[in-house]
């Protein structure tokens with residue numbers, strides 16, 4: 357659809373930026389923090405999460421930079437083990453105090469805090485007791501949620517339950533150290549996370565005056581390789597399994613029918629305790645957080661033993677599944693230097709599909725370009741590729757708004773450079789450069805990239821110039 361004029365971004369649009377605790381904070385064993393599963397990660401040649409961007413010790417300086425950038429919102433996650441070092445039991449008051457200070461600092465600078473309660477960093481103590489396979493983890497999350505709402509709910513209005521539950525289920529390796537769960541176990545973990553989120557949503561509505569809460573899955577439109585109807589079935593299969601399972605449960609509190617048939621066919625149906633479906637149906641999110649990086653393209657499964665192609669998969673890589681879908685190429689799209697597709701129009705497609713299904717306000721909680729940024733001899737970082745990437749995506753977001761999508765904010769990944777989930781510090785996303793490399797921590801100095809000044813202007817003028 358072409359429009360003579362685009363609708364503007366709403367006046368109160370939440371121009372923001374995102375990070376997550378374990379990727380940015382560092383101070384992994386300070387002030388009473390317990391260990392999370394991410395702290396077990398010690399790759400040989402790339403950065404681990406021990407120091408990360410040392411945000412824990414640069415918090416005030418970082419918030420000042422957010423204010424200079426003009427951020428209206430900052431999406432960050434709370435480290436479960438900073439609050440509850442064992443995941444349950446004793447509360448660590450220093451952990452509570454750190455986020456109190458951060459939230460106060462944000463508010464003092466006019467920045468809306470948006471809190472993710474759990475971003476990949478399951479407490480190690482809970483993992484050792486079975487993690488999300490163990491129903492007790494649901495209870496532990498509920499208790500943790502209550503602590504967060506009671507501690508910060510007077511100032512934090514926007515909450516996100518679980519970051520990318522669908523990535524944790526579809527790419528489970530990094531989330532289950534020491535074990536390789538079966539698919540049956542994974543769908544039980546998935547169910548348990550659904551129940552935990554639903555309980556958190558209900559609690560938020562009870563405890564946080566005017567609180568708004570939603571999920572934050574990684575959602576993307578899936579394209580059929582050709583107009584061959586068999587390819588369309590395959591894309592529908594994968595879109596349902598990868599995306600709609602998670603949002604249907606969050607919004608309607610029921611299993612997507614096609615996904616349920618898949619679970620039955622494969623023998624993966626989870627055990628559902630009495631009363632859980634009622635809890636799932638009662639919990640109603642207020643908005644949907646959406647992490648969007650790229651679309652995926654798939655072809656019909658042949659069920660010939662080759663549908664699933666094991667490859668070095670990260671969260672954007674399609675693997676395929678016997679009899680369900682087969683990964684395909686999309687020659688219309690460019691790719692990043694890290695092999696992710698670039699599809700700004702796909703963002704518009706994805707937003708339209710989500711809004712059409714759920715009619716809830718949408719907040720883009722992640723989107724951005726991972727690149728090998730370089731600090732040049734003039735002391736700057738000329739990341740025009742990031743500016744180009746975001747310009748194109750912002751334009752498509754505006755078109756989606758013009759299409760009628762209720763988009764309330766956009767939080768690119770990431771505010772500042774941080775440790776990537778798979779490629780350490782060589783893959784940077786931030787508007788702010790951190791002077792360190794994989795192993796050499798250097799000065800950890802903060803340097804504004806060219807994209808910082810560009811985004812500052814976007815926020816000032818409330819959108820891209822037409």
Ligand code: BG6
Pocket residue numbers: 376379519520523574647670671722726769775776777778779783
């Ligand atoms: C999202 C995650 O999947 O993608 C983030 O929520 C992650 O934690 C981001 O950093 C970018 O992925 P990566 O692998 O490049 O760090």
